[in-house]
Amino acid sequence: MKKILRKIPLLIGILLLLPLLAWGADEVPTITGNADAIKAVQTNADYVWTLVAAALVFFMQAGFAMVETGFTRAKNAVNILMKNLMDFSMGSIFYWAVGFGLMFGATTTGWFGTSGFFLSDFSPGGDPWVLAFWMFQVVFAATAATIVSGAMAERTKFISYLIYSAVVSGLIYPIFGSWAWGGLFHGGGWLEGLGFIDFAGSTVVHSIGGWVALAGAIVLGPRIGKYTKDGKVRAIPGHNLPLAALGVFILWLGWFGFNPGSTTAANKDIAMIFVNTNLAAAAGCILAMVTSWLRFKKFDVGMSLNGALAGLVAITSPCATVTPLSSLIIGAIAGILVVLAVLFFDRIKVDDPVGAISVHGVCGAWGTLSAGIFNIGGTSAKIIGVQLLGIGTAFVWAFTTAFVMFKLIDLTVGLRVSPEEELEGLDYGEHGARAYPDFQIVSATTFAAGSGSSANEGAWSSATAPATN
């Protein structure tokens, strides 16, 4: 849709740079002149909307940082913050250098793009649309990368984090992205060719992030103390729930850029996308709370927060092509699903401190499927088949490449910190710092009981001889 823009003649280019001078006092307006000017004004509006939306999506980085910090322990807070800061910074550079070209460059094979690296599509004085588009895309790429940090929190080496973060935003994400979204710019992928619906990226962004996270959590193994020696799940509560809740509100706000901004055009379509996004989030939040209440007889705050995110992730794919009522249903199902998924991954000993795999992986898949089921223009076996193909492809691609990557990192620089460092907290080991030096910190788990846990940590501690604590 945007391609047409690049064909606007130079004259208009100049008009846009000096939009008001174009109608100087002595110039007589003409019909075609007016028509061109109207297009120019609409284009300006498109730029403004796309970039304001990009700013909102950027702000999701703060949301992820607060959610992940809040849901983990005080002794690892600095580490989480640094990860979130760095995945956006590294992601920006790697997506600029490599990722964008792979995802949206011209392609001969249909598997990845081969032009537009280092933003070479832009030349001074030329059409700046590629810059606006890149800006919107880079914040998406960083979102995919940042999802992973939550699931791998509290035990991953910082240097390994920097490496995988670069690979995710430079390779794993953009290559899959080129299959589903390449045609939005110079590319053209096989999945979109089949009619795969993923308007704002339930699969492209969230599931990809979620399945990389799954691979990471599996390769890493659970945190020390997460399971008792007889395999029971122990809670490791997050240390700052107000920050986590703030993070969820920020993410919810950011999604009002993520979904409606994916029009990359200022038009009336964004209204329904806003409403759908909001209703799905609300329904997800409520249903997660209800589900947690039915299961635990308490209104669980962690689950409710995750429920809102689950609804948001699910509606990301179908937001432009389902009715508000369908959105509500899609969000509600996501809210139930996320609770069950969190319990499931806990049980199969995949330790995901913030629930990233359940929220982004599982609900991303559900959302993508729901885009087929609730499609406003009707559904069919074929539509659903293509959706399932996309979901499956994303899983295979992301999980496999990430698994190999993490294994390679593990064999070379090592993926996990030492048990001593893990027990003491990564903030000291990696960053020589503490997040809250003026507060008296007590680990929640110090005063908590869990049958058999002592033996677990005891076994470790006599084996590995901690120098500290």
Next chain:
Amino acid sequence: MKKILRKIPLLIGILLLLPLLAWGADEVPTITGNADAIKAVQTNADYVWTLVAAALVFFMQAGFAMVETGFTRAKNAVNILMKNLMDFSMGSIFYWAVGFGLMFGATTTGWFGTSGFFLSDFSPGGDPWVLAFWMFQVVFAATAATIVSGAMAERTKFISYLIYSAVVSGLIYPIFGSWAWGGLFHGGGWLEGLGFIDFAGSTVVHSIGGWVALAGAIVLGPRIGKYTKDGKVRAIPGHNLPLAALGVFILWLGWFGFNPGSTTAANKDIAMIFVNTNLAAAAGCILAMVTSWLRFKKFDVGMSLNGALAGLVAITSPCATVTPLSSLIIGAIAGILVVLAVLFFDRIKVDDPVGAISVHGVCGAWGTLSAGIFNIGGTSAKIIGVQLLGIGTAFVWAFTTAFVMFKLIDLTVGLRVSPEEELEGLDYGEHGARAYPDFQIVSATTFAAGSGSSANEGAWSSATAPATN
């Protein structure tokens, strides 16, 4: 103003969906074609502005959550967060199902609307303005509901909260709203018919919320320990002032959506509304600080933060119809008023932990009155009379219905938690959780003195036999 939009012929409808294709290479532009296209571009801009403003107003939920959490005790933080999360989620669903129809539906009686429930005004392919408008209105409805939670904090049962929250956003708020704002869409209310000025809702949103809060605080009674046995006020300090301050900054930001967004159109009017909003907030903040300094010889942070909000609430009604200088005066008076009101409600034993009644109820009323007094087009006894009528009606409607509602809740499910749970904190009782498990928590009041307070709590504790603490 927006009604005209729905009369735009289908042709234009299509133009809007495909805004750029409309001027294909082979199509010759015409004068009327251009005129239609211009309207379409302006409409697109209106959508973008209205929805960006809605996003900002949505973000006020985060602001309220942080202010309320920061101004209450650590042991109730999870509970406050859950309330803020849920009133927006529940509010979204109830306003979608019921509230919007009551407020903006077509009305025969003039007392409430009877169409447009479940967003039935929208059909796929139809004009999506109703969606944009709903989105902007739903964030307002949730604001009214969330105001209440602050005044009732630290002692209200969570389940009762869910019930009243649904009633406020589904009934109390929208019915009053239909009287003052129904005509903005399909409705038409008696108050607006009389010429009532409440541009962005000092009364419709804030006073309604404030008076419901007043009813709630009265029915609940004060928190344990708020008054000594000889009736002196005891301070119960908020536990996290940085979060509270962050919340105020977020609210201030959100108000740049709340007030200027109420144009629901992208036009030049928003400039004065921005300036007025900002000057009133600044003046309110300064004057509250000065007033607190005159009274207590300290620059009180809680009062200053409330002063900024007081200025914002007050300017909400007159923001489009007074000069910047008037705005400054309106905000300054609100800043003084809020300090006096907080002290007044404390003295008459209405315990409002965050000052919601003073900020939203009292300053909302003042703001609505000021819209009459400082009206840019001149004032008159009649204008002021109508403003007073609106203010009075809001009080009677909100306070009465809310009082009855809270009494009913109290008689059925019960409104207040047990004294044991209150002493221990609602976080454990309602949510089985703690907000800050890694921090050593000491209640500020444990080490604080207050003559006679011991007898107060002692009397309680021997009477009710707490099992814990």
Next chain:
Amino acid sequence: MKKILRKIPLLIGILLLLPLLAWGADEVPTITGNADAIKAVQTNADYVWTLVAAALVFFMQAGFAMVETGFTRAKNAVNILMKNLMDFSMGSIFYWAVGFGLMFGATTTGWFGTSGFFLSDFSPGGDPWVLAFWMFQVVFAATAATIVSGAMAERTKFISYLIYSAVVSGLIYPIFGSWAWGGLFHGGGWLEGLGFIDFAGSTVVHSIGGWVALAGAIVLGPRIGKYTKDGKVRAIPGHNLPLAALGVFILWLGWFGFNPGSTTAANKDIAMIFVNTNLAAAAGCILAMVTSWLRFKKFDVGMSLNGALAGLVAITSPCATVTPLSSLIIGAIAGILVVLAVLFFDRIKVDDPVGAISVHGVCGAWGTLSAGIFNIGGTSAKIIGVQLLGIGTAFVWAFTTAFVMFKLIDLTVGLRVSPEEELEGLDYGEHGARAYPDFQIVSATTFAAGSGSSANEGAWSSATAPATN
């Protein structure tokens, strides 16, 4: 560029107030009518963009508040919050009364403006552009003022803070601003006349703020305990790094208003400004981390956060006139520079708790110079000379006037709190409050060693006889 707007005839003025009614059913569109309407729509878009950007820049106040609070000690948190709240509030009023007129009023001397005080350029019914422009400018003025509070944190009297804050936003900032930016409105300054490039204010806003901060930190002297008796630097760690990180994310977001919003027009130029802003921030962040790692063998979080801000400050001046690749280089150099500058100022005993002088002063100067070096249209000795002249003038003006001001304040009301109050924390002394009354607070420095420090504090404590602690 905007001046032309004020010449649009009254007819158009009315059109804008009632944008849609202008094309009533019976009115026949004409070519010139269309042309006027197009301009009107573009103007509306300009207003929306400028004011949305202003809202984002406003939000930077929250960012500064969180960064400064997080980087200082818990016992001074309320004081920092109050300062940030008040410099925006006071700044708004003083900039309205005096500053805007000095900066953008008509000038005969070329040294400052003399019209437009109290927003007198606006009259009801007149062109509201002055209001939109003022709104965008006031948030800039407040930014300059708020920078100072960080460097002077933890020891400045609150009342003195209020005074200097008013002087900075009412005099020091606007007078320099008139030299570089006056021509954007009614003024016209000598620096811009020479061709000085400072698109969004690396010098006008950030360096000015930074050099005032430098003067303040010098006049104040270091915090008690910052240096050992033999002159070694002691760390005084910030108490809440998650808040500081949140602040940096908020600032980064705000910069997407600060830089691209400085177009004050909705056009395609903003795309490159967005991209440049983002790449410089990312590069600054990464390079600061790498530099800190090379120096300390740890991935320092404080330096990384400052690095992102350093990149943002540096790109502020050149953002519209350099390529993305240049931006990356500019940001990277800023990231290195900020680490070295922080160490340098520590060594020369200028105690700047948050690094404001290094981030805003030093990197602001670097950014302004870089605008000359990397200028997209080529550079020359003359261009660089003018840039250096602007940088030097800013230093001389801001440092000198601020130094005199602080000395005067010190001689009259006193600039610094008593040592007793400083040791105990300003929160109690100035505000009678604590930021975190429910948490057990332990000063990080209580349990930290630093050779000779005891003698230092001991010497003090026997001399001045502290009544508390």
Next chain:
Amino acid sequence: MKKIEAIIKPFKLEEVKEGLAELGISGMTVSEVKGFGRQKGHSEIYRGAEYTVDFVPKIKVEVVVDGNMVDKVIKVILAQAKTGQIGDGKVFVRSIENAYRIRTGEEGRKAI
């Protein structure tokens, strides 16, 4: 000289303090502790996993007094800290050999 150490419920601190003040006791030292005993801590739930906090918050009050005051002090504490519920806490008494006031260097009775 004896040291009396009482482990009490946090919300009883103020009453205990006032009771001791009425006896003319001019000083005490207080700290936050966690108690383990008959009174059980509670179970919390975090994202579906339950965990029990075994320890309950208590306040430890330490007062050093002259031998002849001991019985009065104990009586006051037993009275003021009592709710009659499990978990009210304990009072322990032990002897102190000497005490000094840092400000003046005074020793023994005069120091307290």
Next chain:
Amino acid sequence: MKKIEAIIKPFKLEEVKEGLAELGISGMTVSEVKGFGRQKGHSEIYRGAEYTVDFVPKIKVEVVVDGNMVDKVIKVILAQAKTGQIGDGKVFVRSIENAYRIRTGEEGRKAI
């Protein structure tokens, strides 16, 4: 009656508590302390300036028991809290003159 006071590593608390529970000890009081000893704290870095935290976090466990239990209790603590590394901590024993249960006013052995 004796009071046994153990300074241990924080992550050993659970094992010590379980060991004591197996002995039939029904109560104890625990607090957070900072230890200074052979085990050194670590250096941290803050924006380029290094600082050393001399103290390491420890847990103090206080148990009052009847004289005949003392040896068993000490044995259990020595066994459960041991890692064999520097900084494992200390156990101190001293006598207590009397104990009271606030809830009932019971005194002596019955109080613990």
Next chain:
Amino acid sequence: MKKIEAIIKPFKLEEVKEGLAELGISGMTVSEVKGFGRQKGHSEIYRGAEYTVDFVPKIKVEVVVDGNMVDKVIKVILAQAKTGQIGDGKVFVRSIENAYRIRTGEEGRKAI
């Protein structure tokens, strides 16, 4: 063996620690406490309501030493912790029956 317990002003900890280190004392245990005494806490104000924080923050230092060191230790603490102002704190001395080092199981003098 004796246990010396000093309640001091928080900012005096470092000097006390250094003084003890110079005596060759190799270990101590420190905790945060709140003191109530002649030195008064201050009034704070919260949204118009005043409240008094009666307790002031203090640090408790506990050192167990051999009998012959006691006087030296007390002298050092009295000297280092003194400002001469109200609230400087107290030093209490009591005897300890036995001490153990958890790491090695050593007992008595060798344990400290």
